[in-house]
Amino acid sequence: MTSEQDKSGPDAMRSKEGWSIYKRLLTYVMPYWPAFLVSFIGFAIYGAGQALSAKWLEQVVDTVQREDFEQRTWLALAVLGIFLMRGVGTFIGNYSIAYVGRETVHRMRSEVFEHLLFLPSHFYSYHASGELLAKLTYNVEQVTGAVTNAIKIFLRETLTLIGLMAYMFYLNWKLTLIFIAAGPLIGLVVSMASKRMRRLSRRIQQSVGDITESASEAIKGYQVVRVFGGASAERQRFQEASLRNKRQFMKLVVTQSLNTPVIQMLIAVALSTLLYLAMHPDVMGDMTTGGFVAFLTAAGMLTKPVRQLTDISAIIQRGIAAAESLFEVLDEPVEQDRGNQRLEKVGDIEFKQLNFTYPNTTKPVLRDISLRLPQGKSLALVGRSGSGKSTLASLLPRFNDGWDGELLINGVPVESFTLASLRDQISLVNQNVVLFNGTIAENIAYGAMAGATEEQILAAAEAAHVNEFAARLPDGIHTPVGENGVLLSGGQRQRIAIARAILKDAPILILDEATSALDTESERHIQQALEEVMKGRTTLVIAHRLSTIEKADIIAVMDDGKVVEQGSHPELLDQQGAYAKFHILQSDVDMGS
Template sequence: MSSSDPLPSAGQEASPGSWETYKRLLAYVKPFWLAFTLAIIGNVIYAGASTGMAAAMEYVIKAIENPTEGNRLLLTTIIVGVFALRGVGTFMSQYFINYVGRHVINALRTDVFHRLLTLPSRYFDDNASGRLVSKLTFNVEQVAEATTSAVTITLREGLTVVGLLGFMLYTNWKLTLIFLAVGPLIGAVVSYASKRFRRISKRIQGSMGDITHVASESITGYRVVRTFGGEDYERQRFAEVNDRNLKQSLKMASTQAISVPVIQVLVAIAIAALVWTMLAPDIRDGMTTGQLVAFITAAATMAKPIRQVTSVHAKIQKGVAAAYDVFETIDEIPEDDPGTYAPERVKGNIRFEDVAFRYRNQLDNVLEGISIEIPEGQSVALVGKSGSGKSTLVSLLPRFYEYTGGEIVIDDHALRDYSLKALRAQIALVTQNVVLFNDSIAANIAYGALRDCTREEIREAARKAHALEFIERMPEGLDTMIGDNGVMLSGGQRQRLAIARALLKDAPILILDEATSALDTESERHIQEALETVMQGRTTLVIAHRLSTIEKADRILVMDNGRIIESGCHDELLAAGGAYAQLHQMQFSEQA
């Protein structure tokens, strides 16, 4: 469920209080109209009962002046009836508005998460993970405040004000107009407070994102923090963002604390003006003592709902600012996926035709004039110093980034002709930075689209990756939970699970980005054998710093500054005495 109403772009001045944001929130409420209607009915019952309490004061005075059995019975029945009605109204309004609110939050959170799964890589490059998590947690909860307790109080107390005003107009319209004279002043205070609440709320949301970001970095990288004595630095970073959040929160609290008593004083002035005026006989219009007391009670009773409605404005403005921020993420443009070609399995003939690429904010190309032809089943190794463009080149193949010049072709079909799902189904990927999930070993090997693989297929993939030897030593074998990002495993074990995952996928194209970098010499020998097996019959692109691991590649490409400067097999490049021979000599000297 999502709404297609557009919002201003990030570059424009945000107007979180605009009707557009309210409209989009209402679109999320629409499927739960029955529960919302019941909540409104509950609020009407509560407001009616509150008005009835003020009106009942007339009968209280009558009963005091004339304490007959009938009056006593009537008065006690009214008291019990009014409070019973208020109880029913309170339950209906609170339960059903919370029902609607939590469903809206569930839908919003789902929409944000689903959109995050479809956004291009550049979005994640531009936005820290901590801030994105903050959107899903803190910001969406702020919307919950606006759609549950805030709406309940606004409806319930707002209807109470309307009911009491109606009773007062019915009783004496002249006195009511005097009471309403302070209305514009109250409106001005509320308007000023609303704008300030909204502005501060946006800053609080930004500072909460910073808190989540700094905390998640410190927690994830705790080993580096402790090894390099970064505790004081991290404390300072956290203190800065935490203090910023504190200052904004205190500004919010001070605005709220000032606006509420100011409004209360204004209401008190209006009530005092009433009391003074109603003693004039021409205004009183022959009202009985009971009617006068009922009128004053209604005016005094109104102070509490007015105070609550104005104090809840902060929550509403927080919620609207948060909703605007959440909708901004939902409105982000997903990955471009115009292709429709979806073959069952490609052969794996890959061709790069004068390919160029640059990141959005860079003037110079990161890759320039890349032309390679890789026949199916051939292995090509990419070598070169860090920053030469190796990883960028292979990340163009699954379209994590869109190349800005030239063309990439697989089996005579341009990369953009393939649907993203079909394209990525043809590629298995093992990177230096292994990503594992807080799940069992089996679930990590048979991840995503592989989850329907049999237990035997999972075991076979683990065996080929030389992972079965350590898996069988685990307390629960394949069902062992491995912790957050495989924290229970060594670097080599994590790498072998990633290789097992790639083996299980059995894709025709294989990308190995520093796949053996985390392995010790013994493990590397085993993995190298496994990789040589799995590379047979597959088109493989290998990135490696250790040249000893790619000596058997069909072709080796040497990259420098985003260009291919040498191409050939291991022996040819050594004989040529160029850049590859220098790299080889350098590594050989270091090993020696």
């Protein structure tokens, strides 16, 4: 008894969760209830047409038996009327439900994408881009199938079923009750199949994410794949993901394919029992020959709607499994923007005894950081890779939250400022430059700067030495850069990113290895541009090159998440500590290059 309870408990819970997810899903289609109403009317017309076709057959048989051939004209016209009726009903129903479906796809896809734009940085650290793209494409389509196609089939076939059953009750209620007796068995088969189909649907969606991820990484990294001989490994990884998808899909097909014939067999048993009992005088009663034939025909016509209704289960289970993955994204907490102050003017920036640990990890990345960056001054962060420099810089625009200690601007915690006003005061140049598939000008005047004039864009391009290479391109700054700037060199991409920061003209500037992808000649030009743009701006610099570090007002040496030394370049050299060793090492590297 206990084992049965343990077994049924999780199933009941999953069923309850599934229904809860489906109800939430239906909220996305509720705004389009007028279209649903029109669809209902259309399918009601279709269902009435099905019932009328059985009634028409009864009239034909009885007319032939009576040899009343004068009725042939209206019987012939009735055929045209019934088919016209069914056609009009089908068109109205299908068009209305398709409208609802595409509106739902658009709404849900837009909502998920908009939510993704505001999720914190750590979310993207744990979710591959291929997985998220699969959710936006494949999973959304599966979800809308559950709330549109499933409802379309449900409305059409249920109304057909009601029409035929009502007509059968009208002809002979005893025979109809015998036929209905097969219902519980059909329900049991559908329930068992539904649970398996939902599990398989969830696995299929996961495998689609694996396929997208594998293909996306191989395509983006095609140069590394080819140079390092990774083609066979990537081919194998993709094929394994594709095979997993195929296997899970075929298991789903087997379940669906077995489900349909089993249900049809149950209906056949009910029909054969019906036929046997129908010929008993007590059951047949005073039915006419036409009525008897029409009854059997209507019973036979029930097989299609019953089969279609059982197929709904597969569509709904796929939708519920997809909805789970989408709601997981939608339920992820977005960046917390509880600030109620606008940051109008930037003063001193201060880190006070600041500690930070990434979510879902235990080792602190930053430990007891205390730094002060006066307004208009520059702070260079120096240290080995993994020492916490980029993490510290990411806290200033609040790409990561949840630190202990204080991070202050103008003596006010940054959490007190609205995210929009805080980030409006910051320009950023990353080591990994992000460019969008547009022109050079569109990438410089990106986002809120899209309204910049041609003169302003050209001035920023000139300051960042973008014009030096843009002048040689066919359309100058209006030349397309390709996906993520694939048509440009690393140094050219970085100069565009610097021009973007120059155009924004924000009082806080974050340079995260901003000159790492530049050759020596380009770096000399860019260094001059950066020195110009840094004047009067509060600048946080992460760099390895001495030319960038030495001119900083304050240098902080980081190791294992802590600041081990801080001061000016001469002061740190005099201390003969970690910075002095780094300086000697870097001098050797620069001389060697």
